[in-house]
Amino acid sequence: MQVFYGSVINPETLTSYKASSNALLAVNAQGIVEWIVHDVQDSLIQETLLQKGCIEVEVIPLKDGQFIIPGFIDTHTHAPQLPNIGTGAQYELLDWLEKITFPMEAKFADDKFAEAAYPEIVRRTINAGTTTCCYYGSLHLGSTKVLADIVHSLGQRAFVGKCNMDRNSPDYYREDSPETSLCDTQKLIAHIHSLDAGSSGIPLVRPIITPRFAISCSNPLLTQLGDLVSSDPSLHIQTHISENRSEITFAKSLFPECKSYAAVYDSFRLLRRNTILAHAIHLEDEEMALIKERQAGISHCPASNFHLNSGIAPIGEYLDKGIKVGLGTDVSGGYSPSILNAIRNASIASKIRAMQANVGAKSSGQFKNNQLSIASLLYLATLGGAQVCDLEDHIGSFGPGKSFDALVVDVRGVAGNHNLWGADSEIAGTKSLDAMLERFLFCGDERNISMVYVQGRCIGGAGRS
Numbered sequence: 001m002q003v004f005y006g007s008v009i010n011p012e013t014l015t016s017y018k019a020s021s022n023a024l025l026a027v028n029a030q031g032i033v034e035w036i037v038h039d040v041q042d043s044l045i046q047e048t049l050l051q052k053g054c055i056e057v058e059v060i061p062l063k064d065g066q067f068i069i070p071g072f073i074d075t076h077t078h079a080p081q082l083p084n085i086g087t088g089a090q091y092e093l094l095d096w097l098e099k100i101t102f103p104m105e106a107k108f109a110d111d112k113f114a115e116a117a118y119p120e121i122v123r124r125t126i127n128a129g130t131t132t133c134c135y136y137g138s139l140h141l142g143s144t145k146v147l148a149d150i151v152h153s154l155g156q157r158a159f160v161g162k163c164n165m166d167r168n169s170p171d172y173y174r175e176d177s178p179e180t181s182l183c184d185t186q187k188l189i190a191h192i193h194s195l196d197a198g199s200s201g202i203p204l205v206r207p208i209i210t211p212r213f214a215i216s217c218s219n220p221l222l223t224q225l226g227d228l229v230s231s232d233p234s235l236h237i238q239t240h241i242s243e244n245r246s247e248i249t250f251a252k253s254l255f256p257e258c259k260s261y262a263a264v265y266d267s268f269r270l271l272r273r274n275t276i277l278a279h280a281i282h283l284e285d286e287e288m289a290l291i292k293e294r295q296a297g298i299s300h301c302p303a304s305n306f307h308l309n310s311g312i313a314p315i316g317e318y319l320d321k322g323i324k325v326g327l328g329t330d331v332s333g334g335y336s337p338s339i340l341n342a343i344r345n346a347s348i349a350s351k352i353r354a355m356q357a358n359v360g361a362k363s364s365g366q367f368k369n370n371q372l373s374i375a376s377l378l379y380l381a382t383l384g385g386a387q388v389c390d391l392e393d394h395i396g397s398f399g400p401g402k403s404f405d406a407l408v409v410d411v412r413g414v415a416g417n418h419n420l421w422g423a424d425s426e427i428a429g430t431k432s433l434d435a436m437l438e439r440f441l442f443c444g445d446e447r448n449i450s451m452v453y454v455q456g457r458c459i460g461g462a463g464r465s
């Protein structure tokens with residue numbers, strides 16, 4: 001049993017979180033939160049432990065300036081694109097794929113290249129505070145197995161998929177046939193299942209079906225992927241939707257029988273409660289209704305949406321409609337593997353939409369055309385992401401029975417490196433806990449993430465010895 005004592009911030013709803021500066025939080029040997037008691041005075045720690053039946057446990061005290069939050073959930077990123085971050089912003093999506101992205105992803109045909117590149121890539125996402133990550137690999141089976149192996153060995157919770165893509169990309173980066181694509185996908189699923197064979201509970205690394213986007217998949221391929229997921233309702237699905245106007249026009253021209261982009265995925269049985277749709281910037285009303293009805297989730301990738309000049313997703317409207325939304329870094333459309341960067345861009349995106357809305361006009365919903373609050377931003381980065389991954393019963397916040405996927409944040413910076421508080425020593429109490437959270441979300445970086453826990457195990461962070 002590990003028992004932490006100190007400041008804990010726990011997201012509750014889109015508009016609220018609970019901040020308590022002297023909580024006791026107990027995690028059992030399986031990495032599951034057993035209980036939390038808020039507002040425990042120093043003098044009552046031992047009595048509280050006894051009441052909980054904990055005898056002779058060592059309490060881990062958090063320091064002044066430290067607090068625990070749930071780990072970040074990155075609902076959309078591309079592992080083989082990390083070597084490209086910070087390049088290509090002069091292009092929009094379709095040219096960017098051809099000129100920047102496909103040439104880099106093609107290098108992962110060589111497993112050795114993947115073995116050299118992926119450890120640092122995964123380590124960076126972990127130290128950035130991402131405890132659950134939805135990874136796209138390249139189209140290659142071999143290197144995507146390497147990615148899954150590395151994620152597994154480093155202890156991150158993740159979904160790992162290889163891209164399915166058998167048309168509309170250059171010869172050097174396209175699968176030979178729908179059959180090859182399906183066969184390699186099945187082999188990847190078997191490989192990932194073998195990683196956690198024999199362990200109880202939900203496995204940390206899980207496969208995810210990854211039709212890159214409608215444009216890159218033929219009808220036979222989508223049909224076969226639909227058959228595959230229909231045979232296993234627990235299989236997750238990730239894809240892109242409605243990111244860029246030219247992309248939408250092209251996608252619609254390829255599927256004239258479908259009413260909308262979302263309807264394409266729906267017609268192949270790929271739209272369901274464990275489907276993660278990245279971007280969703282330019283959805284039509286009918287598509288929003290369909291996505292809501294199917295209970296699919298949206299990965300909001302605002303940095304990428306700005307960087308590739310794609311647009312600003314109407315996240316407030318989706319939240320008003322009750323559509324599930326989480327955050328994605330979308331490396332390398334996005335130029336940072338950190339969800340903190342996604343939080344900042346989500347905040348700016350919401351402010352721009354609010355500014356663009358008719359000045360003085362009353363917003364028709366709670367979130368539409370309003371800026372996202374700190375509570376909403378924290379929620380999207382944690383519990384919202386968990387909902388998008390269909391894992392909200394297990395991760396995204398702390399509560400009895402949920403996994404301890406958590407960050408120990410240190411606003412003074414680990415070993416004083418990157419102190420967000422400067423010389424101000426006034427750093428105690430719930431009021432300043434709110435201020436610490438805000439300061440961390442907008443100014444913090446990995447130097448302020450002391451420990452990264454997944455399933456109760458410390459797997460990274462600047463303060464990990």
Ligand SMILES: O=c1[nH]c(=O)c2nc[nH]c2[nH]1
Nearest residue numbers: 078212213240304330333
């Ligand atoms: O941002 C994006 N990144 C990609 O790699 C991609 N592929 C299809 N659509 C895409 N959008």
Ligand SMILES: [Zn+2]
Nearest residue numbers: 078240278330
């Ligand atoms: Zn993407």
